[in-house]
Amino acid sequence: MKIEEIRSEQLGESFYDIDHPSGLKILVMPKKDYSGAYAIFATKYGSIDNALPQEDGSYKIIPEGTAHFLEHKLFESEDLDAFERFAKTGASANAYTSFGRTGYLFSCTGNFKKNLEILLDFVQHPYFTQQTVEKEQGIIGQEIMMYKDAPDWECTFNVLRALYHKHPVKVDIAGSCESIAEITADLLYECYNSFYDLGNMVLSIAGNVNVDDVIEVADRVIEKKANGSLIKRMPIDEPKEIVTDYIEEKLPVSAPQFILGFKENHENPECSTKEEIAMDMLLDIIAGRSSALYKRLLDMKLINTTFDFEYFTGFGYSCILFSGESADPKAACEEIKKEIAFFKENGIDEKVFSRTRKKLYGRMIMGLNDVDELANNMALSYFADETIFTDFDVYKEITAQYLEELLSGTLLNEYSALAVILPQEG
Amino acid sequence: MTIHEIANGVRLVSVETEKFKTCCVNFTIATPLDGNISAKAILPYLLHRRCKKYPDFSAFNGVLDELYGASISAGVMKKGEILLLNFSLTAIDDRFALGDDKVTAQCVELLTDLVFDPIVDDGAFPADIVEEEKRLLIEKLEAEKNDKRRYALMRCEEIMFANEAYGRHRYGTVESIKELTGKDIYAEWKNLLKTATMQITMAGSASPDFVKSILKKRFSRIKRDVVPCETEFLPGYPKPNYVCETQNVKQGKLVMGFRTGMRNSEDNLEAMRVAVDIFGGGTYSKLFSIVREKMSLCYYCSAALNSNKGIVMLQSGIENENEEKAKNEILNQLKEVASGNFSDDDFSASIKSMCDAVLSYNDTPEAICAWYSSLFLKENPESPEDRIEKIRKVDKSQVIRAAKTIMLDTVFMLRGSGEGEDDEN
Numbered sequence: 001m002k003i004e005e006i007r008s009e010q011l012g013e014s015f016y017d018i019d020h021p022s023g024l025k026i027l028v029m030p031k032k033d034y035s036g037a038y039a040i041f042a043t044k045y046g047s048i049d050n051a052l053p054q055e056d057g058s059y060k061i062i063p064e065g066t067a068h069f070l071e072h073k074l075f076e077s078e079d080l081d082a083f084e085r086f087a088k089t090g091a092s093a094n095a096y097t098s099f100g101r102t103g104y105l106f107s108c109t110g111n112f113k114k115n116l117e118i119l120l121d122f123v124q125h126p127y128f129t130q131q132t133v134e135k136e137q138g139i140i141g142q143e144i145m146m147y148k149d150a151p152d153w154e155c156t157f158n159v160l161r162a163l164y165h166k167h168p169v170k171v172d173i174a175g176s177c178e179s180i181a182e183i184t185a186d187l188l189y190e191c192y193n194s195f196y197d198l199g200n201m202v203l204s205i206a207g208n209v210n211v212d213d214v215i216e217v218a219d220r221v222i223e224k225k226a227n228g229s230l231i232k233r234m235p236i237d238e239p240k241e242i243v244t245d246y247i248e249e250k251l252p253v254s255a256p257q258f259i260l261g262f263k264e265n266h267e268n269p270e271c272s273t274k275e276e277i278a279m280d281m282l283l284d285i286i287a288g289r290s291s292a293l294y295k296r297l298l299d300m301k302l303i304n305t306t307f308d309f310e311y312f313t314g315f316g317y318s319c320i321l322f323s324g325e326s327a328d329p330k331a332a333c334e335e336i337k338k339e340i341a342f343f344k345e346n347g348i349d350e351k352v353f354s355r356t357r358k359k360l361y362g363r364m365i366m367g368l369n370d371v372d373e374l375a376n377n378m379a380l381s382y383f384a385d386e387t388i389f390t391d392f393d394v395y396k397e398i399t400a401q402y403l404e405e406l407l408s409g410t411l412l413n414e415y416s417a418l419a420v421i422l423p424q425e426g
Numbered sequence: 427m428t429i430h431e432i433a434n435g436v437r438l439v440s441v442e443t444e445k446f447k448t449c450c451v452n453f454t455i456a457t458p459l460d461g462n463i464s465a466k467a468i469l470p471y472l473l474h475r476r477c478k479k480y481p482d483f484s485a486f487n488g489v490l491d492e493l494y495g496a497s498i499s500a501g502v503m504k505k506g507e508i509l510l511l512n513f514s515l516t517a518i519d520d521r522f523a524l525g526d527d528k529v530t531a532q533c534v535e536l537l538t539d540l541v542f543d544p545i546v547d548d549g550a551f552p553a554d555i556v557e558e559e560k561r562l563l564i565e566k567l568e569a570e571k572n573d574k575r576r577y578a579l580m581r582c583e584e585i586m587f588a589n590e591a592y593g594r595h596r597y598g599t600v601e602s603i604k605e606l607t608g609k610d611i612y613a614e615w616k617n618l619l620k621t622a623t624m625q626i627t628m629a630g631s632a633s634p635d636f637v638k639s640i641l642k643k644r645f646s647r648i649k650r651d652v653v654p655c656e657t658e659f660l661p662g663y664p665k666p667n668y669v670c671e672t673q674n675v676k677q678g679k680l681v682m683g684f685r686t687g688m689r690n691s692e693d694n695l696e697a698m699r700v701a702v703d704i705f706g707g708g709t710y711s712k713l714f715s716i717v718r719e720k721m722s723l724c725y726y727c728s729a730a731l732n733s734n735k736g737i738v739m740l741q742s743g744i745e746n747e748n749e750e751k752a753k754n755e756i757l758n759q760l761k762e763v764a765s766g767n768f769s770d771d772d773f774s775a776s777i778k779s780m781c782d783a784v785l786s787y788n789d790t791p792e793a794i795c796a797w798y799s800s801l802f803l804k805e806n807p808e809s810p811e812d813r814i815e816k817i818r819k820v821d822k823s824q825v826i827r828a829a830k831t832i833m834l835d836t837v838f839m840l841r842g843s844g845e846g847e848d849d850e851n
Contacts, residue, residue: 011447011522031445033443033445034445034788034789035785035786035788035789036782036785036786036788036789083709083710084709084710084715086709087708087709087710087771087775087779088771088774088775088778089778090775090777090778090779090781090782091779091782092708092779092782092783093709107786108782109781109782109785109786110778110781110782110785135722138722139722139725142677142725142745143725145676145677146676146677146725146743148676149574149675149676149677150573151572207789252571252572252673252674252675253569253572254565254568254569254571254572255565255568255569288487288491289484289487289490290484290485290487290488290490290491291484292484294484295483295484298483298558299558301561304561304562304565304566305562305566306569325565325569355488355491355492356491358491358492358494358495358524359490359491359492359494359495360495361494361495361524362493362494362495362496362517362518363495365447365448365494365518365522366447366448366495366516366518368447369446369447369448369790369791370789370790371789424674
């Protein structure tokens with residue numbers, strides 16, 4: 001078994017990178033003086049993975065929402081479900097499905113080995129029957145309806161539907177009532193056997209633990225062997241163009257809500273860490289709390305403090321989203337576009353750039369505090385073929401000039417769309 | 427943990443630790459939930475965005491960027507019938523500054539500049555700032571009804587506490603915010619500096635000494651005359667209130683408010699915590715394992731104790747037609763707890779899970795600050811370890827006795843009308 005300690009001298013921090021004989025990657029960051037620990041067992045399988053790889057290299061299209069459905073079902077077993085097992089130890093357990101991955105996790109301040117055993121065990125033992133699948137279709141159907149009452153969620157998918165023709169990122173993570181109706185127990189097993197192969201997974205742990213305990217439990221509880229390595233995702237042939245530049249819906253909200261999205265087109269399906277960090281800086285410079293735009297929008301009463309922005313990117317999709325509440329969303333968007341044009345013409349002030357870089361450094365440090373954040377970020381970095389320390393090297397390479405080059409090719413009006421949720425009368 | 431007296435009714439609570447890469451400072455101002463609530467509630471928001479030294483909003487945020495992205499946030503909370511105005515600062519620990527920057531000291535200076543040295547114009551806060559903050563607070567208040575879960579809870583509390591101070595919203599009303607003037611708010615600020623109970627809580631590697639001296643200097647010029655904060659604890663009503671509303675939402679929300687019979691915030695506290703947890707806490711609770719999982723009567727269903735007011739609020743998402751069934755089953759499950767019909771496994775699951783949650787407060791500076799800030803009225807605030815001791819001492823018979831005193835007071839139902847399904851009239 002290969003165990004390597006990865007250190008960052010600058011941060012005085014290290015973690016262990018372990019190649020378990022089963023083929024599972026295990027990452028452990030011991031934090032001796034913490035009370036608790038957090039562990040996540042994750043697969044690189046999320047809502048955008050609606051193509052199941054076949055032996056001959058082709059892909060089989062599966063219903064939208066299958067990853068999320070599988071996550072719900074995996075908590076169940078023939079006798080005690082996972083929640084009941086964790087209740088005996090006092091740990092708090094949960095699971096989530098995002099666009100690009102599914103994670104099963106627990107946090108605890110005692111009984112760590114027992115908890116890890118439960119986690120590894122239940123994720124390795126699926127139990128799906130037609131009957132339990134049918135029951136779940138009702139439950140998840142309700143969950144989908146509940147999200148339709150959440151205006152910010154609805155607005156997000158509206159803007160994604162306006163930007164994307166084909167990419168599955170435009171579909172609710174839970175799928176639709178129609179799509180999940182097609183899910184069967186057999187299909188779940190098929191997906192499980194492929195996406196939950198240990199080679200497509202990672203176990204990431206941070207907190208008051210030691211490496212020997214983790215390995216001891218893993219040796220004992222992991223029964224399977226990986227068949228392969230990280231799964232290659234099916235490329236999606238998404239056109240450059242957007243679907244529509246405006247989409248609106250009415251819901252019982254107090255004031256109009258909006259998201260302005262700019263679709264990007266990259267040669268590679270995933271953008272680099274450097275691009276991602278640089279884009280975060282660029283957006284902060286254009287629209288952050290210390291920007292002229294933020295102040296102007298407030299003065300013009302076009303936004304309130306819910307105003308925010310995000311570089312929203314993953315396999316085969318990337319876009320910039322500005323969101324907020326506004327009495328006049330269209331006017332707010334005009335101001336945002338004006339400011340982007342201003343920066344394109346005038347470039348980036350060196351002083352503002354260096355201040356923003358300092359902020360970025362601080363925020364990266366802040367991200368290394370909590371055990372849940374640490375474990376999640378270690379897992380995420382692994383799926384991106386990096387470590388959690390990569391950002392600290394990459395950010396130093398970024399210059400104001402690099403941001404300007406980046407800006408010249410992005411935030412283009414012809415690829416932008418506005419989604420608005422309007423208040424319903426009565 | 428150390429406690430340092432700063433002035434009459436003002437103290438500094440400090441947890442010195444090198445465990446973290448950040449440092450957190452909370453500045454908590456406690457005042458009775460009465461009088462012009464809006465004038466009090468708008469203060470932390472108004473003060474935290476600018477000060478005399480950095481009057482320009484953008485420039486002030488630029489200073490925070492220079493301080494490695496330090497953040498200062500403002501908040502308003504109700505704790506029983508006490509209004510808490512809070513400022514919260516998070517910054518990187520000095521050990522990680524590039525060069526010799528004294529980040530914590532500079533941030534604490536900045537924080538006290540915000541609280542003690544605002545922009546004042548002839549005995550009032552400037553009109554343009556006040557108007558902007560009024561708009562932001564009104565929009566914040568109105569946006570709360572967008573989240574239906576929260577909205578239903580708020581409505582239930584409004585109805586249940588219609589005759590108590592606790593029924594007032596922490597921001598007041600849209601009308602009372604609209605009426606605010608720079609003069610009112612300034613007078614309220616002056617008044618709070620004199621009368622409010624305050625606690626500054628810090629967690630990080632920095633020594634409390636310099637914070638202490640900064641604070642002492644600030645308070646040396648203020649003549650303090652503290653107004654005590656108290657909360658009224660009422661028994662339940664024999665005949666519960668019921669109110670129902672309909673909105674165009676897809677999922678209905680059922681909220682039930684209970685009174686626990688607690689006579690003060692410490693009365694039978696630990697046993698009550700366990701009783702409510704077994705009733706509606708974790709996945710092992712009656713509400714989760716039976717009402718939700720086994721009977722599929724709701725999509726979520728949980729109950730939480732608010733010991734500061736001696737109440738339990740239960741929230742649940744249900745389908746309209748399940749309302750009666752869900753209500754009856756919920757009350758039945760409460761009866762089950764009160765009759766001792768819960769297993770030793772459920773009991774020990776509850777104790778373990780509560781202890782686990784309490785201990786994890788030690789693992790972030792924000793949680794440590796939140797823990798001690800919430801104990802600002804206690805002369806000797808307990809540590810998470812102290813709390814665990816007490817929880818572990820609770821036995822089954824105490825839980826049963828506590829559950830017996832929980833009485834239903836108010837039911838609020840938000841029914842979904844679901845588009846297209848309206849009855850034709």
